[in-house]
Amino acid sequence: MRQADSVWVHWFAVLTAFATFVLIIAGALVVGHDAGLSVPDWPLSYGSLMPPMEGGIFYEHGHRMIAALVGALTIALAIWLWQRDARRWVRILGVIAVVAVITQAVLGGITVLYLLPVPVRIFHASLAQLFFCITLGLALFTSRAWAADSAADDRGFPGLRLLSCAATCAVFIQLILGAALRHGALGLMPHIAWAAAVAVLVIWMGYVALARLPRSETHLRWFSGSAIFLVILQLGLGYGSYYTRLVTRDASQPDQAMIHVTTTHVAVGAALLGASLLTTLLAFRRLRHRSEVVSFNRGAQKTAA
Amino acid sequence: MRSTCRFFVPALLALSLMGCGSKPPAEETSSTAPAAAPAAAPVDPATAAEITGTVSFEGQAPSRVRIRMDAVPACTEASKEPVFSEEVVVNDNKTLRDVFVYVKDGLGNRTFPVPATSAVLDQKGCWYRPHVLGLMTGQKLNVKNSDPTNHNVHPIPTQNREWNESQPPQAADLAKDFARPEVMIPVKCNVHPWMKAYIGVVPHPFFAVTDEQGSFSLQGLPPGDYTIEAWQEKYGTQEQKITVGPKESKAITFTYKG
Structure with missing residues (x-):
């Protein structure tokens, strides 16, 4: 092209x-x-x-x-x-x-x-x-x-590649649970329980990216940092969605506040999935796994010998 | 990729089939010729009894919520006066309007002819009129649109076939019926989500909806022991047992507490 x-x-x-x-x-x-x-x-x-x-x-x-x-x-x-x-x-x-x-x-x-x-x-x-x-x-x-060429190493355990992959899968599962809740197939508890897992994984992913990656990894740091912000925002919106649905459950017509909060909850959920996915894809593209670094070094030693 | 397809395609088909299979079985609708009604056991007018009564309300009447139609100019123009929710309507005499009262049990295997007249559900001022109505199984329901705007008519039964049809302004009436008894069937318009009505479908003519005086009357009953049920949209159902003799008229009172 x-x-x-x-x-x-x-x-x-x-x-x-x-x-x-x-x-x-x-x-x-x-x-x-x-x-x-x-x-x-x-x-x-x-x-x-x-x-x-x-x-x-x-x-x-x-x-x-x-x-x-x-x-x-x-x-x-x-x-x-x-x-x-x-x-x-x-x-x-x-x-x-x-x-x-x-x-x-x-x-x-x-x-x-x-x-x-x-x-x-x-x-x-x-x-x-x-x-x-x-x-x-x-x-x-x-x-x-x-x-662009790959740059940094995926140091430490768990690595960013593993963490971001887990976080993205967790967010996607959470969106399915959210859809099941919204459409009446599941109750609230699975969505709340899984939200805790999502929050831990996403914040962990963001922390690892921000703490371990060099500043030159602009995109990775930005997407993972955004994911932290979005997951915190999403937790607040989740509570807001629950509360507005609860207080308007007997309303004669859909309440505007409820509509705005729940719609924002869905939108931020999609944005969070996007940020996690982009972090994952970039992590796999741009970061070298520790084993790859070791094998590369061994290969280099053999070549030198 | 191949393994993904192995999972994805059957999952899609299975989900689609589950969804399509979740509805009640198809039944005769107004577009098909109704089956011949079984011979009705006649009620002797000379011995027919009557049950009358009122549905009273105790406690603080809940404030009626004003319906906001602002987003649809056609509706605000059609409803010049403020419109309030009809979920609970307490009359001036502390009785309840729009309570569906019917004979729940006691008629045995008697069958009754389906009325030739149709019941009417009108959409006027972006509002269902009446809010609560009763039908016999198989009786025609004419749904009218007297508004200058589009409506969709969507009953959500659990025992009958669910349907959803659009009705533009000045369109012909929708002629429908319900084949199975069901108390109550909610009806809604998704274009105007505040529009709600409830239809009670019973296999006999002994039903009524309370009026502005909170009263009802079940006339022409054969003498016997009956269970009478009252249904109210917010407060649910109540039952009473009553025995009426030949030509007897008895009164009962249901009481809902706010």
Whole structure:
């Protein structure tokens, strides 16, 4: 890929990831406003492409419109990567993104047509986060940060690679538990209990990155530091979501404060997953594992001998 | 990658099937011809009894929450006066409105003809009118849209088939029925999430909804021993047992405490 192309495809991938983040927020607003079934038909809305945008229709059809935009961006990105990126695995990841976004659209349709079946809603919410991870990955893989040579060693135990991987998996599981809670499949306790594990892993990951990595590892330090901030914010938002839901449980209509807090909780959850994922991917890309350093040194000694 | 696919594809299919299979079994709807009703055991008018009564309320009446329709101009224009939640409506005489009262038990295997007249649920001023209504199984329900805005009509039964249909302004009435008894079926509009109604579906005509005086009347009952149940949206259900003889009229009172 030429340098100019590389820059543009990277920013296009960033745009796709950002649009996906907005889509996740739009989805959370649909749930918050209890508007999931305000448009009973699919793929059209009230038999048209543009129904009157009022009440719950604004949120549900708005969600569909943003989803259509994300779908178009994803297909365009995949075609661009297929034509211009030399790395086969990146091209395949672009195709996987297209398959994921189409699957997500079909799940959205099933959700509407089958009147919100809970397992499908949870799967829809979880695949949204997974798709966000794919778009973030594509943005990273097309960036200069990914192309730069590796620098630092992954010293100490556990290493940042292991910790960040564990933290990312923990955050993803927590998002599934959150979706299960929000859609009534699970109670509150699994989500609260797992939040403790997530907080420990993410803060540990951030501490290790900030304490052990040199200042030259700007991206890694920034993403992991952001993850610490986000997980603390997320704990507060989690309490806020619980409290606002509790005090408004008998309300005649969805409470605006509850909608804002719970939607922000979903958005920060996605941002936390993104920060953890980017830390993980960069850690595996840029840090050399201790065993690799040892074997390299042994190899060097043999060569010298 | 291959192992991922081995997990992912069956998981997707399984989840989809679980979701699709979670609904009650399909049943006859208004679009199909109803089955012939079994012969009704006649009630002798000469011996028919009556149960009347009131639903009273004790304690401090909860303040009624004002519904905010500001986000939808069509609704604020259609409802000029402030609209308040009808979850608990305490009448001036300390009785409750919109309580569904019906014969829960005591009719045995008697069957009753389905009324030829339809019950009506209107959407007017972005509000369901009435808030609570009763139907016999198989009786037609006409859902009207008298508003200049779109609604979706979404009953959420547990014993009947769930459905969700859009109804634009000036659209034809939706004609529906419910095949199985169910007390109560919540109905909601997701476009305007404050819109809620409740439908009681019973296999006989002995049901009523309390009025502005908190009173009800169950007329034309065959003499016998009955269990009468009252359902209120916030406070739940209460039961009373009562025996009525030929041509007898008895009164009962249900009391809910706030």
